[in-house]
Amino acid sequence: MRFAAIPLAILFAIPALTAVAMDYVNARYGATASIPSGFTATGPEAQNSDGLTFWNKRGSMIIVYGADVPGGNFEAYAEGRFVHARDYDHFSNVEKTITPDWAEISGSSGQQQLRERIMSTCNGRQIIAVQYTAPTMDSGLWSRLKSSLKAGPARSC
Secondary structure, three states: OHHHHHHHHHHHHHHHHOOEEEEEEOOOOOEEEEEEOOOEEOOOOOOOOOEEEEEOOOOOEEEEEEEEOHHHOHHHHHHHHHHHHHHHOOOEEEEEEEOOOEEEEEEEEOOEEEEEEEEEEHHHOEEEEEEEEEOOOOHHHHHHHHHHOEEOOOOOO
């Protein structure tokens, strides 16, 4: 009977490991994302209220942010994020998918893996985004994180 209890304990522990610690909402840009348990905010939201960074003890980082899109050209903005990841942050093997409404960027840099999801909001004048970097990519966490990114009411729209 004791052996049957072990698989049941494991089964019930798995959802706790992937539980959401908090839903972060950025009032200025309306970016909303579910931050997994184990991640802690690095401090208060920036004074310009453009986003917040979260870290965990394994060296993974989540950034949820919003930004204005110069000229309302989302695709050019997303291309600029791709170039920034490749040339400034020095991620190699950088790949991108850019559409008129959303973009995804991925890459690697030494011991860090990068994933970023960017969404056009406010009729193309703004974006919301979630970026995840980690020593080892947790595909399940990334899938849940990018799926949780939503555009809520934005103070600056």
